[in-house]
Amino acid sequence: MNERWSQLSFEDRMATVEFRVGERAHITVDSDICRSCTTKDCVVACPANLFAPTADGGILFNYEECFECGTCYQVCNSEGAITWTYPDGGQGVVFRRG
Amino acid sequence: MPTVARAWCSDVADAPLTPLVVACLRHADQRPEVDPLTAAVTRAPRTATASAADWGALEHALRIAAAWSGRVLAVAAGTPAAEDTLRQAAAVGAEVLRVETSGSYVRDIAGDERALAQAIVAGVGTVGQPALVVCGDRSDDRGTGALPAFLAHELDAAQALGLVRLAVDGDRLQGERRLDGGRREIVRIPRPAVCSVEGGERLRRASLAAILAAADATVPVYRATSGEAPDERLRLGRPRPLRPRTQVARPPAGDSPRARVLHLTGALATHEPPTVVGPTDAATAVDAFLEFLDRGGYLPQEDSRE
Ligand code: SF4
Ligand code: SF4
Numbered sequence: 001m002n003e004r005w006s007q008l009s010f011e012d013r014m015a016t017v018e019f020r021v022g023e024r025a026h027i028t029v030d031s032d033i034c035r036s037c038t039t040k041d042c043v044v045a046c047p048a049n050l051f052a053p054t055a056d057g058g059i060l061f062n063y064e065e066c067f068e069c070g071t072c073y074q075v076c077n078s079e080g081a082i083t084w085t086y087p088d089g090g091q092g093v094v095f096r097r098g
Numbered sequence: 099m100p101t102v103a104r105a106w107c108s109d110v111a112d113a114p115l116t117p118l119v120v121a122c123l124r125h126a127d128q129r130p131e132v133d134p135l136t137a138a139v140t141r142a143p144r145t146a147t148a149s150a151a152d153w154g155a156l157e158h159a160l161r162i163a164a165a166w167s168g169r170v171l172a173v174a175a176g177t178p179a180a181e182d183t184l185r186q187a188a189a190v191g192a193e194v195l196r197v198e199t200s201g202s203y204v205r206d207i208a209g210d211e212r213a214l215a216q217a218i219v220a221g222v223g224t225v226g227q228p229a230l231v232v233c234g235d236r237s238d239d240r241g242t243g244a245l246p247a248f249l250a251h252e253l254d255a256a257q258a259l260g261l262v263r264l265a266v267d268g269d270r271l272q273g274e275r276r277l278d279g280g281r282r283e284i285v286r287i288p289r290p291a292v293c294s295v296e297g298g299e300r301l302r303r304a305s306l307a308a309i310l311a312a313a314d315a316t317v318p319v320y321r322a323t324s325g326e327a328p329d330e331r332l333r334l335g336r337p338r339p340l341r342p343r344t345q346v347a348r349p350p351a352g353d354s355p356r357a358r359v360l361h362l363t364g365a366l367a368t369h370e371p372p373t374v375v376g377p378t379d380a381a382t383a384v385d386a387f388l389e390f391l392d393r394g395g396y397l398p399q400e401d402s403r404e
Pocket of ligand 2: 027045046047048049050065066067068069070071072073
């Protein structure tokens, strides 16, 4: 995995939160736009590892374990590739206070 | 009072100078249920008995006592429920003793096992001085494996722990222990000793008559009077998710939020953009792989020119 998050293993990071998965995908990715993206920043930047490159150059995205951190929206430089909203009320990530 | 001890070892119980071999058994539920969400443990008293390692320890004790013409004492610490386990030991010919310990499971786990070892040694002392104590190397209930070492300390005896084999070697014992890398070590163990064994040895079967007789017998009880206070240095808390220490992170460089996030995540700095090669045929995959090696400078110069 990405060196930058290595102080905490991926499993431990995911275990610190709970996800209430809503019916509606709060983030959508337009794989057609991603095909022309050469850097694929989102794949490396997403702390929850939710972006996976596909063989045809596009992106497979899964919104269910999203931390709602907004990193993907920040790093993506392609207009319209990511549509980002918060999940509906009562859904989404639940951070615990340890 | 007729006891299991007298009923089953009448031929040796009256001979005070015969060596005493003690088998320590821990009465515990072998298949407790653990709630994956809350980590609450549910125990069923019906299925509680000693672990395979403990029964193996009893079988070793019986064999060694037979070789030394000694007697066997099976001891279990705990509530009256532990008498079920002791009756099974009585049915195969051991004298038995229950050491009454107070305190809940949680108090027990918070305390170290030294108090338990003291109670067991005091209880065994009422029967005789042991030449050998054999324990299972772990139990399913807690199972820290520390008890044999504490027993050895209390008895001022030699200790050999985690044995896979234990045999009589004249007046001494010979044990075999696993070492790293698949090697074995053979140790000579003087008397008195405390040994813990792995669960490879199966306990002999008791006859039906012995089982029926043991079922009604009274199990002698020793009530420990001191040394039961848990160690206050250890405290138990609620199970919680891991919470790493907070660390001070330097603010990332960059004028725009995007530049700062890129700096923080290293999305552009530390990697080659992810690519998926395939699905493809073998020849194209090999070409792509060689191209990658060439690009990374992993191939000698002449190879890359081909
Ligand atoms: S989401 Fe943005 S950064 Fe990720 S592949 Fe698509 S265009 Fe590139
Ligand atoms: S908001 Fe954060 S966690 Fe969710 S997909 Fe984007 S980068 Fe990943």
